[in-house]
Amino acid sequence: MANEQMKPIATLLLLLNFCMYVIILGIGGWAMNRAIDHGFIIEIVAGPELALPAQFSPIYFPMGNAATGFFVTFALLAGVVGAASTISGFNHIRSWTSESLPSxxxxxxxxxxxxxxxxxxxxxxxxxQIRNARLRTMEAFLIILSATQLFYIAAIHGAAAYRR
Known part of the structure; x- marks a missing residue:
């Protein structure tokens, strides 16, 4: 049987991570929607006079700076995978056996x-340095999540170390 002392810690970290990933998905969804609504509009004109702006980027966000597009895109990916990983995490915490640990x-x-x-x-x-308050919130949550997700992984592996 697994070490039951780590189970409440892993549960708390899993719930905290799930809530933070959902918040990241909400803010990232807002940013992506705003970028789609207010992005570049390029009209295709027949002829060689079509020239893209010098600083054209296919990932353009009207708020933030040059890194915002990449940041929001990868934050959305991390949010989706992180929120989905809680399904496997809840299953592991429910059973708390060595068979559910690897997944x-x-x-x-x-x-x-x-x-x-x-x-x-x-x-x-x-x-x-050029960004709005919602992007700052998403940055802070991702920095916190990078630590709490690592602590969650350590908590479920720490419980496995006591099984031997």
């Missing part, structure tokens, strides 16, 4: 690596 740990690790990637773009966006 929960592997999906949580994938979510953590995507969160780290999005956090890297968040750090770049912080360095470039």
């Amino acid at each position: 929960a740990a592997s999906v949580a690790t994938i979510a953590w690596t995507l969160t780290l990637l999005a956090m890297g773009f968040a750090c770049k966006e912080i360095e470039l």
Whole structure:
């Protein structure tokens, strides 16, 4: 039987991570919707006079800076995978056996690596300094999630170490 002392810690971290991933998905969805509604409109004209702007980017966001498009895109990916990983995590916490650990740990690790990637773009966006309050909130949540997701992975692996 698994170490039951780690189960409440893993449950708390899993619930916290799920709530934060859902918030990231909400803010990221807002940013993506705004980018689609207020992005570049390029009219295709027959002829060689069509020229794209010098700073054209297919991932253009009217708020933020040059890193915002990449940040929001990878934050949405991390949010979807992170929220989906909680399904496997809840299953593992419910059964709390060594048979359910590999799937929960592997999906949580994938979510953590995507969160780290999005956090890297968040750090770049912080360095470039032009962003609004919602983007700052999403940056903060991703930085916090990069730590709490790692602690969750350590908690479920720490319980496995006591099984031997």
